[in-house]
Each structure stands twice: as structure tokens, then as C-alpha cells.
Amino acid sequence: MKKFLFRLFCLTLLISCTSQKNSEEFINATKGRYLFNANEVIEIYFKEQNLYAKWRGNDDIKLLKVSDSTFYMKELNEKIIFISKPKMHIQLAEKTEHEGVKYHFRKMKYGEKTANEYFDLKEFSKALTAFKAIQKKDSLNPIIRENKINRLGYNFVKKNNYETAIEVFKINVALYPKSSNVYDSLGEAFLLKKDTVNAKINFKKALTINPENKSAKRLLKKVTKK
Known part of the structure; x- marks a missing residue:
């Protein structure tokens, strides 16, 4: 418990000492939609150079800036890192609870949608293509x-x-x-x-x-x- 509180104190201190404003270059590179899982999205956007997210029906989730590329998302209880190479993606910072597993969320292409989103738009052929892609990657995925x-x-x-x-x-x-x-x-x-x-x-x-x-x-x- 003491170790957790110390880590939380250090994180809070680091955040308080870091400017929450982000550069235009960073904003242009990172804003967009990221595939959180096979059929779910985190949308990253900015207001007055501050970073926000939309996730699971929640809008205006403000992410606290830890460093130029690392942010703390309370709703996930995770630090997320924006990595530009080889392609822009989000990575969760390593921690004991991950048990050595690395989590990556790729940035979606402009206009790309999830299977459910295509389905809601009644674009059934595109929904099928997206569902098949999920099946090919993970035939046991509960979504399919x-x-x-x-x-x-x-x-x-x-x-x-x-x-x-x-x-x-x-x-x-x-x-x-x-x-x-x-x-x-x-x-x-x-x-x-x-x-x-x-x-x-x-x-x-x-x-x-x-x-x-x-x-x-x-x-x-x-x-x-x-």
C-alpha cells in the first residue's frame, strides 16, 4: 500500500510539473481513432491544445500529461504512450499487472470503421469483411x-x-x-x-x-x- 501511494504521489508530482499544452506537430500526428480491441475504438482529440478521449460512450475524458508522449488515463488506470514509428500507435506503459504482455492500439486509417459501425450504417458487405478479418486473426474472439x-x-x-x-x-x-x-x-x-x-x-x-x-x-x- 505504501509503495502504491508513493508511486501515485510521484506521478501526481510529475504531472503537476508538466505543461498540459501540446505542440501542433504532436496534435496533428496523434489525433484520430485507435483500435482498442477488435471492435472498439478510442478516439483522441484536442481542445485548446489539451488532449481528450472518447471511449465507451464517455466524451471529454481528459488525459493528464506525464511527458511529451506519455499521458495518464484515469478511466483505464493506465499510462498510455504515443509512438510514431514504424506507424503511429498507442502503447500501454509496462507495469506489474500486465504480466509481461505488451498492449498496442493501432491508429485507424481515415474513414475506417469497426465491424459494428459498418453494421449500424447498414453497410453489411463491409461489416462482413471486417468480421472475417477478426475471425482470421482470432477465430475464438467472442465478438464473432x-x-x-x-x-x-x-x-x-x-x-x-x-x-x-x-x-x-x-x-x-x-x-x-x-x-x-x-x-x-x-x-x-x-x-x-x-x-x-x-x-x-x-x-x-x-x-x-x-x-x-x-x-x-x-x-x-x-x-x-x-
């Missing part, structure tokens, strides 16, 4: 779990928004083409939209993968009777 995306699709079904539900289920099919369940869900959305042709196609595909898929069997029988 099959059941999570399926639940999202059914949330739109409950709202009678079948068009969007279909787009969600199409993304799941593209990510998990060997899953019977994703075709069953897509078929159900088509059926609710009264598109029996595509409903049949997807129920049959679901049963080709898993002949014991009870939901696909039941719904295919229902749609065939019509």
Missing part, C-alpha cells in the same frame, strides 16, 4: 461467436425487422458455413418475410449438414405444405 451473432439476428426478428435479421444471419452463414443452425435461422427469417423459395433453400441446406436438425425439419415441412 456464432451464438452471439444469432441472438442479434433474433433480436431483429422480435422487432419484425426481417430484412436486417436476414443480413445478420447471412453474415453468420458466411462465417460458419459448416453450421446447420445458421442456415436454419436464415431460413426462418426468410419464411417470416414470406420468401418461401429462399426459406426452402436454407432449410434443405441445414438438413444436408445435420439431418437431425428438428427445427429445420419442422419448418421445411410447414413451408412445403403452403
